Amino acid sequence: MSLEELIRRIPKAELHIHIEGSLEPELMFDIARRNSVGLRFRSVDELRRAYAFTDLQSFLDIYYEGASVLRTERDFYEMTAAYLRRAAADNVRHAEIFFDPQTHTSRGISFETVFGGISGALRDGPISSKLILCFLRHLSAESAMETLEAALPFKSGIVAVGLDSSEVGNPPSKFASVFSRARSEGLLTVAHAGEEGPPSYIREAIDLLGVSRIDHGVRCLEDPQLVQEIVAHKIPLTVCPLSNVKLRVFRSMKDHNLRTLLRHGVRATINSDDPAYFGGYIVENFRAAAEALALTESDIRQLARNSFEASFLSPEEKEKMLR
Numbered sequence: 586m587s588l589e590e591l592i593r594r595i596p597k598a599e600l601h602i603h604i605e606g607s608l609e610p611e612l613m614f615d616i617a618r619r620n621s622v623g624l625r626f627r628s629v630d631e632l633r634r635a636y637a638f639t640d641l642q643s644f645l646d647i648y649y650e651g652a653s654v655l656r657t658e659r660d661f662y663e664m665t666a667a668y669l670r671r672a673a674a675d676n677v678r679h680a681e682i683f684f685d686p687q688t689h690t691s692r693g694i695s696f697e698t699v700f701g702g703i704s705g706a707l708r709d710g711p712i713s714s715k716l717i718l719c720f721l722r723h724l725s726a727e728s729a730m731e732t733l734e735a736a737l738p739f740k741s742g743i744v745a746v747g748l749d750s751s752e753v754g755n756p757p758s759k760f761a762s763v764f765s766r767a768r769s770e771g772l773l774t775v776a777h778a779g780e781e782g783p784p785s786y787i788r789e790a791i792d793l794l795g796v797s798r799i800d801h802g803v804r805c806l807e808d809p810q811l812v813q814e815i816v817a818h819k820i821p822l823t824v825c826p827l828s829n830v831k832l833r834v835f836r837s838m839k840d841h842n843l844r845t846l847l848r849h850g851v852r853a854t855i856n857s858d859d860p861a862y863f864g865g866y867i868v869e870n871f872r873a874a875a876e877a878l879a880l881t882e883s884d885i886r887q888l889a890r891n892s893f894e895a896s897f898l899s900p901e902e903k904e905k906m907l908r
């Protein structure tokens with residue numbers, strides 16, 4: 586089997602996918618028309634041309650604008666169902682999906698509408714899945730706490746809370762009490778850290794937020810002591826290669842440190858982050874990284890194995906998926 590075929594066929598788990606980042610321009614325009622929401626782009630092509638990012642914030646500005654077309658439960662359902670179909674085609678067997686309730690509640694869309702649409706599609710979906718509620722870190726800790734309160738009646742459908750949006754200047758410590766409350770409610774925790782922010786944010790996420798995984802985390806290599814801890818405690822990193830190049834965390838895919846992370850024994854995984862914006866789903870991410878970094882068959886198998894081991898599936902479910 587060629588490496589290309591192995592990448593496509595090997596069963597995978599996806600652990601870092603923002604559902605709002607899976608909204609393809611065509612569906613965005615369909616939903617905008619249905620809801621009579623105006624977009625400042627006149628066509629799918631014009632919108633795609635705007636996807637030229639210089640850093641995380643330049644992406645987030647367009648990403649929040651795109652999400653503004655979503656208004657009804659049906660919109661959230663269709664977006665999620667489309668992602669699940671696409672992931673299944675890449676032989677993703679299990680997905681742990683982020684959603685950003687504050688992006689919608691701040692526009693007057695209820696938590697119930699957002700959660701109802703997404704969780705309905707997950708229930709009806711072709712693959713195994715879990716849901717992770719992300720707090721927007723550019724907003725206040727009070728707003729995050731209100732969001733957590735609104736989510737608690739639905740917590741049986743939520744496995745963990747996470748932290749995303751503008752990283753620099755919004756350290757994990759800002760959300761220590763919210764995450765502590767979430768953990769006391771039985772929720773697991775993850776956080777974006779060390780994407781644009783310094784290694785100290787990764788350490789804060791581990792020490793103050795009690796995270797089970799770090800999202801991105803690629804800047805950990807700047808702190809050898811931290812790398813040792815991440816390896817010793819088997820703290821997984823959900824790495825997103827195409828995202829990192831599009832948002833200029835690395836200058837090119839050849840400069841990406843994924844292979845180095847693997848050689849250090851870090852439990853790294855490959856994920857798509859916001860596939861509608863960054864030029865590809867999970868197979869595209871594997872392909873681009875494998876080609877630029879000369880990953881081996883054994884690396885690909887390790888990455889796929891890592892994805893199930895790093896997941897929030899039960900030990901029995903993990904065993905089954907790994908077999």
Ligand code: HPA
Pocket residue numbers: 603606641749750751752777780828858859
């Ligand atoms: N980083 C931070 N926030 C995000 C991202 C990301 O890569 N994608 C969607 N929200």
Ligand code: ZN
Pocket residue numbers: 601603749777800858
């Ligand atoms: Zn992300």
